[in-house]
Amino acid sequence: MSVHLSHLTLSHFRSHQRTRMVFDGRPVAIHGPNGSGKTNILEAISLLSPGRGLRRATPDEMVRRPQALGWKLRAEFATQDGPRLAETWAEPGQSRQVRIDEKSTTQLALGSLAPMLWLTPAMDRLWLEGAEGRRRFLDRTTLSFAPDHAAQVLAYDKAMRERNRLLRDGVRDARWFAALEAQMAEAGARITANRRAALAALADHADPDSPFPMAEMTLDCTAPDDLASALAENRARDMAAGRSLIGPHRADLRAVWTAKGMEAAQCSTGEQKAFLISAILANARALSAQTGTAPILLLDEVAAHLDAARRAALYDAVCAMGAQCFMTGTGPELFAELGLRAQAFAVAEKDGVSQLSEEYP
């Protein structure tokens, strides 16, 4: 049985003054006009996982204006072992707090409740923009398979920042450099191995019959196998640049639509979106196979670039997986193919406050 979100309450969270939703485990379709507060619901759910949520916003940015009282989210997950209660909130100017089953805990502990994957319109330009966004996407995917990946990335970043400081300060202590480069090499090797394993898992769980073409994704990483030696050899060049020029922090995610032999960046907007959808679905299938639990999916404005046939295929794939998938769109017609297989909610905005109602066929 998959874990699913059964109750969600948003208090003074962005446009929601007080919104309470009850879910039965089916996919959830949320429709409403632009600016009505649909994505805010998805963002609230994303905050039930570690990190800054799908908008990467700070706690103060999530405060409902003009009251600025702070915000709170309360959620209940239905699990095989019974209900789990999760609460997260932030007072004005304070960091986010977390409580699970009425005990204070860290954000990382949220990761134990339910795996979560998301796709937002901001990611539509993933294949066109800089490598940083693609690395973040890849690392989030990798983290879903390898829980230690975050610690490795943090360790690598810390050692690299230390090395960059030595480079900028013109320090020439070879032993100090070597000590930091050994740390970067150790964490870097694990990061690269984790990323490659994640891409292999996605490839293994791609659906060849899906109308969403799976791009062949490869890690474009110039970091040599012996990173410590390469960093040592590159010190003079790095010193001139004032930063480390090689390593997994410079890796990129490359995607090629093999059927057409085209780089993702050269494909149409709809095709690029399809690559992302196929990657998310493959990620979800791989996680289901690995853990026995389908992850919660958050697909923001996912239907916007899809024709009716592809929308139906997406909904079929989500339902076949048994995943609780939260989707948003501007109108109910975008979710017509789901029929009774999903719960439907309508969101409207009145006097700056989101109003939510569940719709029954």
Add this chain to the structure above:
Amino acid sequence: MADARDEIDALIGQFARLPGLGPRSARRMVLHLLQRRDQALRPLVMALDRVAQTAQPCQRCGNIATAPICDICADPRRATGEICVVEDVADLWAMERGQAFTGRYHVLGGTLSALDAIGPDDLRIPQLLDRIASEGVREVILALGATVDGQTTAHYIAEALEDSGVTLSALAQGVPVGGELDFLDDGTIGAALRARRAF
């Protein structure tokens, strides 16, 4: 002349600056001392004064001592040929509480951190090299934190000792004594698995 209340507030302020204490606990401590002048306040003043007069860093290992050479360095039974390198005195005390190590220590006084402007010259690494040559050391045990800074420092010392002929070792990482796997974080479990040994 300062008001008594000002003096007490200043004392509370001094206590509140100590590690692990805040204004509330500092107020409770000061009130406790004032209510028990003979039993608590005066003995504390005398103890503080004595420590202020006598405490000094051991010239050999960097431990805190009441003489130029600390008890551990002065004890010939601890000349086992093993030196345990620790970051600070608190770590030395932690090792001593374990009563498992019978050799001598070397306190570095911190760890390398370029971001905090702590370099090799700020640590007692040259003194460690001198001791290895003069004390017939056979093994150096690196008991440094499993942090990036701790491990960078360990790598640095390891390279500095490369040609010294001593055996280098580091503390193991993994399951604590009496610990249950269920309560360990993923990183610790991974480290324990990698450091597994024949049973």
